[in-house]
Amino acid sequence: MKHALFLDVMDTLVWDPFKLEMLQFFDSSMEELLRDKSADAWPRFERGEISEEEFAAEFFADRRSFDYLGLKDALHNAYRLLPGIPELLDDLKQAGVEMHTLSNYPVWHQMIEEKLRLSRWLEWTFVSWQHGTRKPEPKAFERALELVNKSPDTCVFVDDRGSNCAAAESLGIHAIHFESADQLREALKPCFPELS
Numbered sequence: 001m002k003h004a005l006f007l008d009v010m011d012t013l014v015w016d017p018f019k020l021e022m023l024q025f026f027d028s029s030m031e032e033l034l035r036d037k038s039a040d041a042w043p044r045f046e047r048g049e050i051s052e053e054e055f056a057a058e059f060f061a062d063r064r065s066f067d068y069l070g071l072k073d074a075l076h077n078a079y080r081l082l083p084g085i086p087e088l089l090d091d092l093k094q095a096g097v098e099m100h101t102l103s104n105y106p107v108w109h110q111m112i113e114e115k116l117r118l119s120r121w122l123e124w125t126f127v128s129w130q131h132g133t134r135k136p137e138p139k140a141f142e143r144a145l146e147l148v149n150k151s152p153d154t155c156v157f158v159d160d161r162g163s164n165c166a167a168a169e170s171l172g173i174h175a176i177h178f179e180s181a182d183q184l185r186e187a188l189k190p191c192f193p194e195l196s
Helices: 021-026 030-036 041-046 052-058 068-078 085-094 109-116 138-148 162-170 181-188
Strands: 004-007 098-103 123-127 155-159 174-177
Touching (some): 021 030, 021 068, 109 123, 138 162, 155 162, 155 181
Parallel strands (some): 004 098, 098 123
């Protein structure tokens, strides 16, 4: 039996607008956006190393300007819980499962909370910009465990990225590679029998 559940947020609980709405905002293909954007602005923003203003200035490699507030509005409008997630979170909460975020995201996580109120179900325990480290860096997982005062073997970690799951497993944290809410529900039952 496990004692705590760490959940990634983007593309695990919440739709990530990067794949569609951000492309629509810039009227760009994924290939074009990946070619034109700065390679390191986003990771630095997620680690809290640069401010929103600096991120906006550095987003494109050529430092072109764009409507940053318009982008934030587009992202805010796009945030939504993935299918089946509200029901699963309701059931986990009702079962008394202790839930925490373990998320790579910048200060924008506040927009997600404002719109979707994830705090109804879980604690925003670890968001990368507040701790200066990102998954799959071991320090991110170690800091999350420290924050909840738990040992790795008592925790479960869920993420849509295999590299993050592998990093958690290497530290002794049981990891589940997220595919869907239904798949996750079944995968969690052996870890949290109270969910059954």
